[in-house]
Amino acid sequence: MTPGKIDSEQVKHLGKLARLELSPEEVADYTLQLEQILGAITSISAVAADHIPPTSHPIPMENVYREDIAVRGLEINDFASGAPSFEDDRFRVPRILGEPG
Amino acid sequence: MTTEYQAVFAEFEPIIGLETHIELGTNSKMFCSCSAQFGGDPNTHVCPVCLGLPGSMPVVNRVAVESTIRMGLALNCSIAQWCRFARKNYFYPDMPKNYQISQYDEPLCSDGYLDVTVPTENGPQVFRVEIERVHMEEDTGKLLHAGGAGRIHGATHSLVDYNRAGIPLIEVVTKPILGTGELAPEIAKAYVSELRDLMRALGVSDVRMEEGSLRCDVNVSLNRQGEGWGTRTETKNVNSLRSVERAVRTEMVRQAEQLRLGELIILETRHFNEETGDTTSGRSKEEAEDYRYFPEPDLVPVAPSESWIEKLRGTLPEIPSVRRARLQNNWGISEFDMQSLVNAGALELIIASIDAGVQPSAARKWWTGELTRVANERDCELEELTVTPADIAQIEGLIFEGVLTDKMARSVFEGLLDGEGNVAEVIDSRGLVVVKDDDLLVEAINQALSESPDIAEKIKSGKVAAAGAIVGAVMKSTKGQADAAKVRTLLLEQLGVKE
Amino acid sequence: MSDLTRQSAATLASAIARREVSSEEVTRAHFDRIAQVDERVHAFLHVDPESSIARAREVDQQLAKGELLSPLAGVPIAFKDLLATKGVPTTCGSRILEGWRPPYNATIVDKLNAAGVVSLGKTNMDEFAMGSSTEHSGYGPTHNPWDLERIPGGSGGGSAAAVASFESPMAIGTDTGGSIRQPAALTGTVGVKPTYGGVSRYGIVALASSLDQAGPCARDVMDTALLHAVIGGHDPRDSTSINEPVPDVVAAALKADVRGMKIGVIKELKGEGFQAGVLERFNQSIEILTDLGAEVIEVSCPHFEYALGAYYLILPSEASSNLARFDGMRFGIREDDGKDRSVEEVMSATREKGFGAEVKRRIMLGTYALSSGYYDAYYGQAQRIRTLITRDFAYAFSRVDVLVSPTAPTTAFKIGEKLDNPLAMYLNDIATIPVNLAGNCAMSLPIGRAPEDGLPVGLQIIAPPMADHLLYQVGSALESALADRWGGLLISEAPTL
Structure with a gap:
């Protein structure tokens, strides 16, 4: 697989990874658009050499911590009504097929 | 296999x-x-x-x-x-x-x-x-x-x-x-x-x-x-x-x-x-x-x-292997005993029991004896048992105070292991309290003596060894909830006999 | 006091403080205005006049008791719908959150409540702040008050339009690549993206965590400064929040003086792709700044041409992860046809239905860029470009105090014009994106109307991290010089609707 080259199989795989139930039209659209967008931005791969350090935080900071003190959080009434399905004080979710990570 | x-x-x-x-x-x-x-x-x-x-x-x-x-x-x-x-x-x-x-x-x-x-x-x-x-x-x-x-x-x-x-x-x-x-x-x-x-x-x-x-x-x-x-x-x-x-x-x-x-x-x-x-x-x-x-x-x-x-780094405690060597020395046990204790998963439980006030020998006795046997029987880890070091400290304390006998203590453990509740609850539900009321014991002794006048005579005549039969009868009538030694002392007192 | 909705926040605040007018009256006047124009502008997604007015009454009582809340007490505000507001619908412009009421407030919402500022409601935006036109809202586009056929910019088009149409004296926006500044430019209002970490992000639904920053929107520089002063400052709930005092932005706005300052014009941001009328207004402003006593020089930021590419890798990557939690399990809608579908299927169906095209496009792009085998080529490389851009800024700021450029390459375009061309849409943020990549602060200020279409043009002022006060010092100097020429603020020329 070459960076920047996208086919519909890859788009379907990405849809699965991202949990998006893509329609065939969307698969076709995204295949085209992703390739276009990536084509327009591949110029960046030539610019910065490996010796340039990556920036993950725009403002360099370190060692930000919270003291280990427990505080009461939310009450069930605060979030239960906002949940699509709630039962026995728990979030109800449909049956699970796969395994966790 | x-x-x-x-x-x-x-x-x-x-x-x-x-x-x-x-x-x-x-x-x-x-x-x-x-x-x-x-x-x-x-x-x-x-x-x-x-x-x-x-x-x-x-x-x-x-x-x-x-x-x-x-x-x-x-x-x-x-x-x-x-x-x-x-x-x-x-x-x-x-x-x-x-x-x-x-x-x-x-x-x-x-x-x-x-x-x-x-x-x-x-x-x-x-x-x-x-x-x-x-x-x-x-x-x-x-x-x-x-x-x-x-x-x-x-x-x-x-x-x-x-x-x-x-x-x-x-x-x-x-x-x-x-x-x-x-x-x-x-x-x-x-x-x-x-x-x-x-x-x-x-x-x-x-x-x-x-x-x-x-x-x-x-x-x-x-x-x-x-x-x-x-x-x-x-x-x-x-x-x-x-x-x-x-x-x-x-x-x-x-x-x-x-x-x-x-x-x-x-x-x-x-x-x-x-x-x-x-x-x-x-x-x-x-x-x-x-x-x-x-x-x-x-x-x-x-x-x-x-x-x-x-x-x-300054807060690091003694590491477990060093500590084991020290404890082995303190308790005066062999490396083999120490290793089997560790293998049984009993070391930390024994230490916790000692920390809770139990004598080292008693702590070792309970965890490596009775409780290890039950754990093996049940195919589980010692620490999965529903007995805690605190329970042992409590039971040992009760034995020391004379509230429980050794035999009754075993019954308490049984109750704990069977999930009958905490120490107090098990004692309560199993009715496990040593009868400490002297009057009640004296009453039971007199009852036993009157039922076996021949034995009473033997004892009075100096055959102290015969006292065992009366003590046994009293233990039976109190459903084992009396301290046998205490019964014996009271019995001899009653009959005016000295050891 | 004549028409309460035409006043600045500062004027309203002092009138309320002097008890010449009540917060309740001011709040009611704004709801009247909303009722009058919002059907056409569609700046708001949610209003609740009854509870807002009740809150205004509370503030009036507190003021009557002499409890001074803040320099903005009693003044109404509008919140971009990306901010969590306790018990108040928060949709982020997305159908996937339809009907969701958060159980907590964003930190800046709490701060504004404590300051006695009265919320009017939640404003429209591109879905999850992805867009430059507000056309990507799941609830229909917002219209530019200057020309209802046109877009107000985005993603914070609702906040900018609410301010520009006098529906609210001020608003909160968020800016990931220009979402405060570009709408400000297109609607003739003032918008500021503070230094990254200068304003708490806690409770602001994340688009791209390393780029997002909330900031003030208003009709003049002083109002944005007053608002900035209330919302800024350290928040222990945001680990990336800077633990230093907020620069004195209000004093800087009062100072309004550029004499002896060095101002750099960014060479790469004034040529190709910029509309003629935009450049004309920009050049005129440079002359004014020179007349006011600033020394203007040209500076080069050679890596800015790669900023857009880096941005469209970093943003989708972070967004694809940030938006993973919208799965229909704990909040928001769930797409479940009841036919015994698995959790995997229900999550996929919910996300497919709840997200719009642009959001899905960027999630796909980000998922791709982070995938094993591509991380170094894309995300890693983009982070290196970020370093180069930061170095460009550092070099430029070693020579000048602030940098300037046009905020957006064009004036407001027609609704629908660029909807089918994502790349053309992305180019709207060409001048604003480098600032987010480096974490600097920047302001967009109205500098007149483009001769060819009569629409507002914005100038962007950029300052180094934690030098936000310089934006206000330069901005207010230029603003008052322009107001002297025009006999008032540009916004007073906007159609009355």
Whole structure:
């Protein structure tokens, strides 16, 4: 697989990874658009050499911590009504097929 | 089993590796201020952060970082000068954000070792397990599967409790452990046991294995003599010391059988069945998720200063192996006795009992005697029994006060082990109280004497040995709730006889 | 006081403080205005006049008791719908959150409540702040008050339009690549993106965590300064929040003086792709700044040409992860046909239905960029470009105090014009994106109307991290010079609707 080259199989795989139930039209659209967008931005791969350090935080900071003190959080009434399905004080979710990570 | 197991080594050499997740015993969660206490009513230890509500943001718990550094130091690791958290992206309903905040290629601690002792025919042998890394991450919520007998397969739906989501975890990963030979299962068990003792000694976790606060992923591969490393399997979520040992053993036997049949071992995750001791196939690594790790942008780097690390080094306690040698000396027991005590998983329980006020000899007696017998009978770990060091301290105290006899104490243990409640409740429900009221005892003695006037005469005539029959009768009439020695004293007093 | 909705926040605040007018009256006047024009502008997604007015009454009582809340007490405000507001619908412009009421407030919402500022409601935006036109809202586009056929910019088009149409004296926006500044430019209002970490992000639904920053929107520089002063400052709940005092932005706005300052014009941001009328107004403003006593020089930021590419890798990557939690399990809608579908299927169906095209496009792009095998080529490389851009800024700021450029390459375009061309849409943020990549602060200020279409043009002022006060010092100097020429603010020329 070459960076920047996208086919519909890859788009379907990405849809699965991202949990998006893509329609065939969307698969076709995204295949085209992703390739276009990536084509327009591949110029960046030539610019910065490996010796340039990556920036993950725009403002360099370190060692930000919270003291280990427990505080009461939310009450069930605060979030239960906002949940699509709630039962026995728990979030109800449909049956699970796969395994966790 | 033994021969089947031994046959493995005619052709193969095992390589094992262990990834151990342990919940830290902090007050609050890894990235928010919710209580990190085990259990609680469902969804009562939650807030916008650990529920993953939109807009919420994590803030790192200082003590969790310190605990990890201390663990790293105790495991002889180097501590990173600068490292970051990373997001591990995958969808699963027990994970509120659908990514786990973990560490990826920049662990806080790396390259250490842990020496473990295993019993062999030639006496205890020390084996060095090398540590690849120790890193921090957060736990997931708890799923309750409805329908389908509580298992995920066949369930109609699941219910999620996020109390556990966000509890700090440390993950300790070993390097591939080579050269174990037949001792692989024992070394795996001894390693996890030593790791647990170390965490307890450091006070970073009380490692309640019965609550699932230590979870092990066991990697096993076999290589044919003289060939390269074989394909490994990863058996997930092995949650007790015994299971670690069994999982290594059964997986070795299974792989050897496969290989002998000319079949390939598939790179896959496997599940351990606690009941049968078997492993079953899970997800193949080919269909494994692509976790799309990247540095967690909501958190800033962890960059422990030299002085912070040194300060933490200063808080390290005596390490367990040194402590064991000291205790062995203090208690005046042999290395063999000490080792069997450790193997039985009784050491920490004995120490905890002593800390709770029990005499060392009594603590050893209970844990290595009666309770070890029950644990073996029930095929479980000592610490899984429903008897705590505090219970023993209480019972010993009652014996000392004369409220319980030794025999009654055994009955209390029985009650505790059968889940009849706490010490007071068991004593109450089983009616186990020594009759201390002298008047009542005297009444019972007189009753017994009047029923056996001949014996009364014998005693009066100086045949004190005959007193046993009366004492026995009194014990019977009080349903064993009297102190026999006391009865004897009162009886002789009644008859005006001296010993 | 004549028409309450035409007053600045500062004027309203002092009138309320002097008890010449009540917060309730001011709040009611704004709801009257909303009722009158919002059907056409569609700046708001949610209003609740009854509870807003009740809150205004409370503030009036507190003021009557002499409890001075803040320099903005009693003044109404509008919140971009990306901010969590306790018990108040928060949709982020997305159908996936339809009906969701958060159980908590964003930190800046709490701060504004404590300051006695009265919320009017939640404003429209591109879904999850992805867009430059507000056309990507799941609830229909917002219209530019200057020309209802045109877009107000985005993603914070609702906040900018609410301010420009006099529906609210001020608003909160968020800016990931220009979402405060570009709408400000297109609607003739003032918008500021503070230094990254200068304003708490807690409770602001994350688009790209390393780029997002909330900031003030208003009709003049002083109002944005007053608002900035209230919302800024350290928040222990945001680990990336800077633990230092907020620069004195109000004093800087009062100072309004550029004499002796060095101002750099960014060479790379004034040529190709910029509309003629935009450049004409920009050049005129440079002359004014020179007349006011600033020394203007040209500076080069050679890596800015790669900013857009880096941005469209970093943003989708972070967004793909940030938006993973919208899965229909704990909040928001769930797409479940009841036919015993698995959790995997229900999550996928919910996300497919709940997210719009642009959001899905960027999630796909980000998932791709973070995938194993591509991380170094894309995300890693983009983070290196980020370093180069930060170095460009550092070099430029070693020579000048602030930098300037046009905020957006064009004036407001027609609704629908660029909807089918994502790349053309992305180019709207060409001048604003480098600032987010480096974490600097920047302001967009109205500098007149383009001769060819009569639509507002904005000038962007950029200052180094934690030098936000310089934006206000330069901005207010230029603003008052322009007001002297025009006999008032540009916004007073906007159609009355």
